[in-house]
Amino acid sequence: MASEFDLIARHFTPATLPPEAGVALGVGDDCALLAPRPGQRLAVSVDTSVAEVHFPAAAPAEAVGHRALAVSLSDLAAVGAETRWCLMALSMAEPDEAWLADFARGFHALCAATGTALVGGDVTGGELAIGVTVMGEVPPELALTRSGASAGELIAVTGALGGGAGGLALWQRGERDLAHPLLARYLRPQPRLAAGLALRGLATAAIDISDGLLADLEHVLEASGVGARLEPSALPLAEGLVAALGDDAACRAALAGGDDYELLVTLPAARLTTARQRLADVGLALSVIGEVNEAPGIAGVDASSVRGWQHFGARTPRRRP
Ligand SMILES: [Mg+2]
Structure with missing residues (x-):
């Protein structure tokens, strides 16, 4: 041996x-x-x-x-x-x-x-x-941390969401083609290193989305002592996600699915154009999905349906691929 x-x-x-x-x-x-x-x-x-x-x-x-x-x-x-x-x-x-x-x-x-x-x-x-x-x-x-978000700033994410959970769902159904965009997102995620560098000096707070958008946004809000309002219809859904899961499950995957490895950032609205230009240079979109406010917690999402997903959907399969 x-x-x-x-x-x-x-x-x-x-x-x-x-x-x-x-x-x-x-x-x-x-x-x-x-x-x-x-x-x-x-x-x-x-x-x-x-x-x-x-x-x-x-x-x-x-x-x-x-x-x-x-x-x-x-x-x-x-x-x-x-x-x-x-x-x-x-x-x-x-x-x-x-x-x-x-x-x-x-x-x-x-x-x-x-x-x-x-x-x-x-x-x-x-x-x-x-x-x-x-x-x-x-x-x-220039280090980006979780604690710099302020009320009135925008909340934005790089790339697309829900692909990790979508890929896991496909794997569990027997899909094995790594060229499938969702399976690729789940098994071969691309770390957003270039985006992190591009957002230096522009983002006020940042976190990578490993546990799901809501869970990771909560970390930023807690560390910064602020709240947020999300606009679920603005979530950038991963390619093929709605076709694979349907509308509702796709939205839940994007909110709470985990394993997406995109960056979530906060930034003042006045920096959005520059941030989008810099990200376009590295081939990524930056989608505004909500706003930071002073009210604790996350408004704008149906917490009960998402909580159900977290408990029975995303969390459990993550432990039983
Ligand atoms: Mg992290």
Whole structure:
């Protein structure tokens, strides 16, 4: 049986990194030695993806590798950080070389696409789970946080919503074609790193939508000490969502489905045009979906129907893909 060191050497040692990667010492020693650039804050986040909780165990390994890194990078996007480095810890019942090779292919491809250097790894026996720590940089005055929203500002989201829940629903119905736009959104989410950078200096608060729009908006409202009114008819629904789920379920998926990995931001109306231009430059739409106000809570949505979805719809299947 291959040792942990063999597996890491074979699958998780990236190609030689250029000097600008800021890696003085990478995979293979007790620690990596990294060189953050002067004047930057280090932005650090970790997420664990557990089979049958966060992704289906039968999902293609390449997609699992992509997804495990993508969900962590999404948190860097939410603070407006530039991604730089990551660490990956994987546990699996038995070393499966073919699965690991596919997993590593998906992981390394997203590393390359985003400019993230893998600087350390750990492979161990256990339930199939992947923990990914990401590190990025952001100038201190430009970091986007959850606490900066003010009454009177707009609430806006990047891209489209509901695709994560829609893709999960399709997977549970037996759809396996990763080219399907909803399944792609669920299993191969694209972290909105470019959007986070584009919204530096424009957004007053930001969060990535991992748990569902309402749940994540609530985090922003609580941290900022404000409330909100949403306009559900303004929600940008993912391509194919209404066709797959029907109108009502599509709207609930967009409000509470989770796993969308879009950014939710607040910003003054006077900055909207500039923000939309910058996002258009990176190929994304920015949709205004409501307004920040002083009344606590979220107005404009039928909370009872959404709560039902959260309990019986989105939450439960997320744990049983
Ligand atoms: Mg987050």
